[in-house]
Amino acid sequence: MCTVEHYYWRCKQCGAKRDGTPRIRFFACPKGPAMDACTGANHVDKITDEEPCETCRHNSSIARRGAEMSIRWAWDLYAQADNNCPTADRDLYRQLDRFLRDRGLFLRPNRHDLEDVKREWQACAAVYPLRFAEALCTWQARLLDKRWRHAHGFRRGEHCSSSNMGPLARMLYSAYGLVLSGLVLLAHPQDAEAGVTRRVSNEYPTAPNGRERISLNGDWRFSRFASNPDSLSYDVMKEWIFPTGNQFVVTGTQHTRPSGTPPGSNVTYVQASFDDSDWEAVNLPHDWAIKGPFNAPGIPNSMGALPINGVGWYRRNLVIDSADADKSIFLDIDGAMSNAAVWLNGELVGGWPYGYASFRLDLTPYVKVGDNMLAIRLDNPLNFSRWYPGAGLYRNVWLVKVDQTHVGQFGTYITTPAVSAESADLDLTVEIENKRNVSREVDVVTDVYVLDTATGRAGGDVVATFPQTTTSAMASSRHTVNASTTIANPLLWGPPPEQEPNMYVAITKLLADGEVIDVYETPFGIRSVTYDGDKGISINGKLVRIQGTNNHHDLGSLGAAFHLRAAERQLELLQELGCNALRMSHNPPATELLDLADRFGFLVQDEIFDVWRRQKISDDYHLYFEDWHEQDLRSFIRRDRNHPSIISWSYGNEIVEQTEDSGGAMAEELHAMVKAEDPTRKSGAAMNRAQAGSRFADAGDVVGLNYQGEGHGESFNSAFPSFRAAYPEKVILSTESSSAVSTRGTYIFPVTPANHSNVGVQDGGNAGVDPENLLVSAYELYAVSWGASPDKVFGMQDKHPYVAGEFVWTGWDYIGEPTPYDTEARSSYFGIIDLAGFKKDRFYLYQARWRPDLHDPLSYYPSQSAHILPHWTWPDRVGEVTPVHVFSSADEAELFVNGESAGRLQREPSNYRFRWDDITYEPGELRVVTYKDGAEWAVDTRKTVGDAAKLTMTADHTTISADGHDLSFISVAVVDENGDTVPEASDSITFSISGPGEIVSTDNGNPGDFTEFPSLTRKAFSGLALAIVRSEAGASGEITVSAEADGLEGAQVVLQST
Incomplete structure (x- = not known):
């Protein structure tokens, strides 16, 4: 096989560029078709050569266009695969698809049309070139691993070769090395000389008492x-x-x-x-x-x-x-x-x-x-x-x-005072702590590398070096040193899909007498943040509207204990929603969550306090604030300030004393502390009662309003204009918006004809609620008295376009605060996603708003751009009015009930809900056809389902690490004979497990379910339930998880712990 390469050289020292000449390259594996011994490096030749730069004579080169041609060749090879691939190939494809999804690379698992796959993978590679390349590299290594092949269907002793693969599997196996090399070069041109292998050099001997x-x-x-x-x-x-x-x-x-x-x-x-x-x-x-x-x-x-x-x-x-x-x-x-x-x-x-x-x-x-x-x-x-x-x-x-002389706690601080596509200036501060009782001369050396986010380690060669500093660390003291450097053609950090969250790592070495006595790593990103009172927030010069959610720190049925995979799953679903920002309400998060935000490309408002001196409840933080607020605030800022995802700080949420002069004085004190620790970011406090022009509001340099912008409850009296008039130069954000409430898949009649209703206070005190069963209607029109429906918020945000965006309360349901059933339920109703991780209907309403072009086949998210509610299985409502709503960003939508048109509607501005409120229920099928610019846009259907017949199980991970920490989230659905979920099924499901794993918790997303989370028996709620499986440390093998329910056919799913 061969391809023609067109390439150019770019010097990574000075950035100079010159064109190269075309050449022909041949690809072949010297080990032959039985590839157990092939490392993958032999599979693709290195496509760059050393050649001195004509400008600065530095030896470096990048063949970017050659990489592009390599990818094109791989897709041509892909097209040769048989579209009607055998079962083994389909399984292999699904394994790859799941593997990429687990790494935040969202592909479609339910289609095998080659052109669709080709477009989606190309788009995925374009949006996340490095992550896509690294994932393919790891997956190819799995194919070369005997244990993995055996676990996934290859017979013992077989080679992974063309003789025992179908055409799709052969293609995937042979092409990945080529695709990988091209993608890595496209993503990180400065690594071209090293090929796929990345190096971290160490010129100095390391003392035995290192870190x-x-x-x-x-x-x-x-x-x-x-x-x-x-x-x-x-x-x-x-x-x-x-x-x-x-x-x-x-x-x-x-x-x-x-x-x-x-x-x-x-x-x-x-x-x-x-x-x-x-x-x-x-x-x-x-x-x-x-x-x-x-x-x-x-x-x-x-x-x-x-x-x-x-x-x-x-x-x-x-x-x-x-x-x-x-x-x-x-x-x-x-x-x-x-x-x-x-x-x-x-x-x-x-x-x-x-x-x-x-x-x-x-x-x-x-x-x-x-x-x-x-x-x-x-x-x-x-x-x-x-x-x-x-x-x-x-x-x-x-x-x-x-060593007793070392980099101190949170001891480095990197800022990027000047950033462009051509260069970035870096300033570094290093705090050296000397615990010895004598002074010591120390050399400080810091090199910068691209951060390999898949491994968390430095990759490739040094891309920049801070000038070496020699300092005398005085006895029993702390001392700071400063240095600056410049990176040419930096890989910028920014939110996807328009930008990519590239990361670097600075490796600081302390040397004494020529030996390395300490090594300290500082991950960071290079980006610029611009705050504009008229336009909002820009990252690297590109305007980014804040489409954010508030989130408490618990991880559902796992509780407050931090689990990396559980947090990663939450961010995956939020990113699929279209969320691009997180408010850490109302406390410092786990540092690993910020690491994930950096990796995914979320923007973050990092928050520390819910109370100051005045209490909200009897034993809260007000008891400690006077003694500890400075220590807590400064340590919090120093801990988190190197994270590029953080764009602003919040030093308070709905502070009780916000309307008092003492509250204003404290806001000034806290704001000054934040500026002293990090002068590069804006900060403020989230206000729900403070007035524009007050001392409290004056103190911050960003305006955060909780619910005041859209108007409380039924009121449309917005605070946006008054704050805009008082602070025209400040960015205004809805730091909390909406507070809509619902329970997934439950619909309560009658439905309010308005686009907002205060939950439970209209229609005789039962608007949208079922108090007997602790339910709230999922028509997504009901909010608490201080909040507003999403529809109302959208309209008020659009009416005031200078508002930079919103943080919805909340992205996920959380344990506690079960409004409107404050003394009866155990978890919240506020989430766009329920406590178990199942999407509520509201998910699709926000998705229509935040990702209006979701239909794009090149999107790296799963595609759905029209969503019908409610379900259409109502045996007790035959002949009764049952409103049908559709969430979509389309211009028009036409609803069909059993093939008969119920009317074609046009979408109003700021509205993402089409309503047919006079539909009379009869069994059968609902079908909506939506249109944009006069052309058909998207279609969705709901149909009447049969009686519950069996269970189905789906694992988000079928392969987990045998480290005692990794998790697989297993969804169980109660379905009819046709495999359609029975929407109101509440069957009691019993879970069991065998193999090297344990079921750590179960859930169903029902806030009124008081079954203990570790229970192996759980009722389905609206047809669904969840079991979370954790691996056993050091024990690999098959894990079989089973689910049974009386009168239904059971189900199993098999996981592999490696």
């Missing part, structure tokens, strides 16, 4: 006490734990540890001699409350009615090697809910009260060579949160071992 960061998530013992077992409390310990935050006290008072015996020294749980063998064995992250039971005494439904309260003790042994005796030893806790206090070997080390803070403790004075006993105490009062906070060590915990 180690070790997970402490395993092998804990835990016990919860409903009442205080040890007479300890925050008031008793606060003077002792204050010094933990001294590093972040700039304007306040530094704290000195009191003299005498610290509290807790006589508590048996901190002693190494205590026998904890009858305590529960747990791994972190751990949420002690999520297993239930519900209706915990004293816990309100607003907090999920789960047992979050009480004192929890965690214990773990640490072994310190003699080689570490001269190191600094730190404990890094990413999140502990709440009032954390830590002891090592019976001595109080320190603590931190805010449950959402990430903090560090210096174990060095207390540690010894050999065994060490680490004990952590947490204490949650009954009434300290407005939503479900979780409980326990719910985020990751790390042990850091490093």
